[in-house]
Amino acid sequence: MSKSMVSRTWFLVLLGSGLALLLGTSLAWAEAPAATQKAKPSAPAKKPPPPPQAKLLLVSPKPQSSVSGQVTIQVQMEVPTGAAEPKQMFAGLGGPPWIQLERQNELWQGKLDSTLVPNGPQQLRIVTDISRVRAAAPVQVENPLRVWFADMHGHTSYSDGVFFPADAYKYARQTAKLDVFILTDHLESLDDNEWLDAREAAWKANEMGQFTALVGLEWTKEWGHLCIYDPPTYRWPNDPQEFYRALADAKVVAKFNHPGDGAVSHSGLAYSEIGDQAVQLMEVRSPQEELAYRRALRLGWHLAPDGSTDTHQANWGNLRTWTAILAPGLSPRNILDALANRRCYSTQDRNCRVLFTVNGAPMGSILKTPTPKALVRLQIEDPDPNDAIAAVELYEDDRLLETIPANNRQLVWEKSLEPAPGKHYYWLKVLQADKNTIWTAPVWVAIAP
């Protein structure tokens, strides 16, 4: 999807509202003299019938159906006599990317890549160059999750790093070959011009389906540091509890940064209900930070581990830890949805793919409906021929439940567990032969009595 198409869509929307405004204004002028004339004591004026209007009928996909991959969109158009005829038509799944449909007689069609929007219920929306001529239908999007490699913590000269945002995004894509990059300068250092430039650099760096760039910030207090993603502003409260509240209200994704062993940083990770709503991620890149992660999980936090670098040099995304994000395709909507739902893991390996599910739900899921069993399934693959997995540790809560032996670059394993009734969480630590470690997000489950 080209940017020009999106801006053209906006232009059409603006044009439509402009016309409506003009029409509204002229009606007001027409009525004004009438008020000065004597009112006729006749019956109330009959409302004129609405002008004839083109009608859209969705032929494919059927409303309520499940869609995946490239979706064929077909729309039948009926234009009654006297009605204006749309000349352009667009389709989108609940928002961007928008595609333009092509017309063949009364049928308009095109192909929409459903992997660029989050899985789940979406409104298929059809709009035209006539603002009132539009249609919508609910569909269910279902695409397999893929693994994307990211760095979501780094700095430029706008705080205590080097160079500028556009340089960082370019390096992350072209040199570090990342799929996703998010710059997070210290918000306390920014002014309005730098904040505008940071956002503009991220918007420009985006390429739908190829590279996702988002803007982030680092909230930097003695209490502890947090990264926030796609925030609407760089002005946030200084008090941690007020900050949590503001994040939750704004529905911004947030992450505990460099927590040490978790005993001191961020008030020793003291559990807070509003904090748990506000924060989804924690940096876990070393055995020490693993202690902080395990402490947070024991305290009741629902967090996924992140392997971002926090670089202050011109080597964005090119150190020795990464975040792997599970999403159907590369788009800002998908990446933000994955992070909000904790679908990620921290990895010291640059390209090892880990899929981990419990009862079919991917890592990061919170399963609230009680079930009698927990079906744990994992699928790991390192594309490098000699990069072997040595073992996988499966944890139930904070306890090592099982060490799964391996000596290959691929592993598929599953087991049905019958845990004690109550709430549990399961997570993995993947150990590679070259000593690289991978930490996954948990799946939280409720086991029926």
Ligand SMILES: [Zn+2]
């Ligand atoms: Zn930082």
